Amino acid sequence: xxxxxxxxxxxxxxxxxxxxxxxxxxxxxxxxxxxxxxxxxxxxxxxxxxxxxxxxxxxxxxxxxxxxxxxxxxxxxxxxxxxxxxxxxxxxxxxxxxxxxxxxxxxxxxxxxxxxxxxxxxxxxxxxxxxxxxxxxxxxxxxxxxxxxxxxxxxxxxxxxxxxxxxxxxxxxxxxxxxxxxxxxxxxxxxxxxxxxxxxxx
Amino acid sequence: xxxxxxxxxxxxxxxxxxxxxxxxxxxxxxxxxxxxxxxxxxxxxxxxxxxxxxxxxxxxxxxxxxxxxxxxxxxxxxxxxxxxxxxxxxxxxxxxxxxxxxxxxxxxxxxxxxxxxxxxxxxxxxxxxxxxxxxxxxxxxxxxxxxxxxxxxxxxxxxxxxxxxxxxxxxxxxxxxxxxxxxxxxxxxxxxxxxxxxxxxx
Numbered sequence: 560x561x562x563x564x565x566x567x568x569x570x571x572x573x574x575x576x577x578x579x580x581x582x583x584x585x586x587x588x589x590x591x592x593x594x595x596x597x598x599x600x601x602x603x604x605x606x607x608x609x610x611x612x613x614x615x616x617x618x619x620x621x622x623x624x625x626x627x628x629x630x631x632x633x634x635x636x637x638x639x640x641x642x643x644x645x646x647x648x649x650x651x652x653x654x655x656x657x658x659x660x661x662x663x664x665x666x667x668x669x670x671x672x673x674x675x676x677x678x679x680x681x682x683x684x685x686x687x688x689x690x691x692x693x694x695x696x697x698x699x700x701x702x703x704x705x706x707x708x709x710x711x712x713x714x715x716x717x718x719x720x721x722x723x724x725x726x727x728x729x730x731x732x733x734x735x736x737x738x739x740x741x742x743x744x745x746x747x748x749x750x751x752x753x754x755x756x757x758x759x760x761x
Numbered sequence: 762x763x764x765x766x767x768x769x770x771x772x773x774x775x776x777x778x779x780x781x782x783x784x785x786x787x788x789x790x791x792x793x794x795x796x797x798x799x800x801x802x803x804x805x806x807x808x809x810x811x812x813x814x815x816x817x818x819x820x821x822x823x824x825x826x827x828x829x830x831x832x833x834x835x836x837x838x839x840x841x842x843x844x845x846x847x848x849x850x851x852x853x854x855x856x857x858x859x860x861x862x863x864x865x866x867x868x869x870x871x872x873x874x875x876x877x878x879x880x881x882x883x884x885x886x887x888x889x890x891x892x893x894x895x896x897x898x899x900x901x902x903x904x905x906x907x908x909x910x911x912x913x914x915x916x917x918x919x920x921x922x923x924x925x926x927x928x929x930x931x932x933x934x935x936x937x938x939x940x941x942x943x944x945x946x947x948x949x950x951x952x953x954x955x956x957x958x959x960x961x962x963x
Binding site: 566567568569570572573575576577580581582583587589590591592593594595596598600603604605606607608609610611612613614615616617626627628632633650651652655 | 778793806807817828852
């Protein structure tokens with residue numbers, strides 16, 4: 560906070576607000592604040608409106624729980640997708656990443672987090688209960704657990720897998736192994752071990 | 762822009778707006794946007810207000826040209842400072858950096874940029890003409906040129922020095938040399954050369 564010596568108070572306030580955002584340190588916040596001050600008024604208003612706009616207009620899809628403007632969301636409303644598969648992911652950004660890759664044509668379910676006892680987040684805090692009604696029809700043949708390959712992600716996967724198994728639906732995990740384009744010498748021991756365990760006969 | 766596949770449009774708009782800010786790439790913009798969506802409404806309004814607030818409330822000090830809420834600014838209004846020295850800097854952040862260091866007790870003058878023919882910025886685009894009336898009294902004995910040690914900064918310093926010299930006021934430059942805590946082996950050739958040229962007898 561000593562970094563804000565004698566910045567006029569609206570500037571200091573903006574620096575504080577920006578500094579609270581993830582990944583924006585005090586130096587970036589200062590740089591951004593002085594950049595914003597010099598923008599034309601209509602551009603500044605555009606930024607402020609776009610910030611308020613996401614709160615006003617964005618809701619959770621009642622089906623997949625992704626963020627959306629319309630309910631159900633565009634993806635859930637798309638009849639050309641494969642209704643036999645649901646891919647469960649942690650965050651809306653994960654949906655974007657998979658959509659960008661372009662290979663997946665099933666539906667999604669967004670948990671909005673992972674089980675994390677350290678941070679006091681239990682299964683009840685995630686959108687898991689909203690997943691189960693979606694499986695109560697004969698269409699869904701497979702649930703892909705596409706959560707991040709972390710300890711907490713694995714724990715979350717295991718929890719969901721135990722819930723779904725009794726329903727007789729296939730539950731799969733995304734493969735773990737060496738990332739394409741990566742170098743073996745830089746792979747960590749756990750990844751190498753998983754790549755070894757999951758080796759495929761050619 | 763392909764990175765925004767199927768993000769709902771107010772989210773896509775916010776991502777676009779954030780992505781235009783300096784130092785915020787598409788990935789950071791996405792992360793920030795989804796972070797903002799999940800903040801409580803009052804916090805989001807706080808951010809938007811602080812952005813609008815800097816445009817509404819911040820003006821240029823008519824004396825030193827720094828950004829301020831009151832005119833003249835707090836620094837120019839402080840009678841305890843040494844009115845014999847004016848330190849000329851490029852940006853408001855430079856004033857903060859020098860104030861933070863705590864050793865300087867004179868006044869400031871903020872140019873809001875440097876001469877940069879490549880970017881079409883000439884001396885007339887900087888707040889240089891506002892500096893000259895401040896020197897038309899016997900109080901000011903020294904002008905410190907505290908612009909950045911770059912080619913453009915040096916050109917700007919030289920331009921201002923030529924303007925001021927006829928007034929019989931001492932014009933000084935901040936010393937160039939090895940940064941404290943840095944390592945000689947990592948210093949670039951130009952810095953080493955300047956450190957050598959400016960060596961001091963012990």
